[in-house]
Amino acid sequence: DGGITQSPKYLFRKEGQNVTLSCEQNLNHDAMYWYRQDPGQGLRLIYYSQIVNDFQKGDIAEGYSVSREKKESFPLTVTSAQKNPTAFYLCASSARGNYGYTFGSGTRLTVV
Amino acid sequence: KNQVEQSPQSLIILEGKNCTLQCNYTVSPFSNLRWYKQDTGRGPVSLTIMTFSENTKSNGRYTATLDADTKQSSLHITASQLSDSASYICVVRGSDNNDMRFGAGTRLTVKP
Numbered sequence: 582d583g584g585i586t587q588s589p590k591y592l593f594r595k596e597g598q599n600v601t602l603s604c605e606q607n608l609n610h611d612a613m614y615w616y617r618q619d620p621g622q623g624l625r626l627i628y629y630s631q632i633v634n635d636f637q638k639g640d641i642a643e644g645y646s647v648s649r650e651k652k653e654s655f656p657l658t659v660t661s662a663q664k665n666p667t668a669f670y671l672c673a674s675s676a677r678g679n680y681g682y683t684f685g686s687g688t689r690l691t692v693v
Numbered sequence: 694k695n696q697v698e699q700s701p702q703s704l705i706i707l708e709g710k711n712c713t714l715q716c717n718y719t720v721s722p723f724s725n726l727r728w729y730k731q732d733t734g735r736g737p738v739s740l741t742i743m744t745f746s747e748n749t750k751s752n753g754r755y756t757a758t759l760d761a762d763t764k765q766s767s768l769h770i771t772a773s774q775l776s777d778s779a780s781y782i783c784v785v786r787g788s789d790n791n792d793m794r795f796g797a798g799t800r801l802t803v804k805p
Contacts, residue, residue: 585736587736612790612791616795621702621797622797623697623782623794623795623796623797623798624782624795625795626791626793629791631791637791669734671736671737673736675790678790680790681727681739681742682737682739682790682793684736684737684738685736686734686735686736687734687735687736689734
């Protein structure tokens with residue numbers, strides 16, 4: 582089945598640690614996105630990538646980093662510089678053109 | 694100020710009743726508007742998509758309307774079921790797929 586897979590579903594981070602969230606898709610989509618979801622707010626764009634080896638900052642990129650070495654994969658690293666990382670993180674992908682997103686099931690990150 | 698405002702924030706209805714969710718937006722330029730359903734702890738799933746020229750779009754018991762002049766959209770749910778309990782998110786596409794603006798969502802609870 583084609584889809585987009587995020588792992589892990591739950592992640593706990595200690596203060597000062599970097600953690601990496603995985604996002605893999607087998608839809609052959611060119612574009613991939615990372616969003617952050619907080620209660621009472623709309624999704625906010627962290628980073629996006631339209632092609633391999635290229636990515637762009639979104640609205641809230643500070644404290645995050647990404648890579649796009651393969652078309653299928655777009656991992657997100659939450660660095661220690663992100664002061665309030667506790668949130669629900671959603672990865673999405675889309676085909677070229679005016680198509681909607683396919684979302685993953687999300688990763689809930691909690692700082693302990 | 695968020696460019697996509699949804700109301701109400703939350704809604705509780707009895708099973709079998711109808712309800713209407715609202716979305717007002719100021720995003721410009723406007724390409725299309727989508728409604729997504731998001732179950733708790735899951736990624737959003739697309740329900741409908743409407744372009745500038747479309748006024749109504751149905752998907753089973755879900756009917757979305759769009760008034761591009763007043764920049765308003767609504768999602769009407771008919772004969773609600775317990776499985777309709779979820780957050781419903783309005784998403785407006787601006788100039789391209791990297792310019793998606795998300796509403797904060799309406800949390801719908803359907804009670805037996």
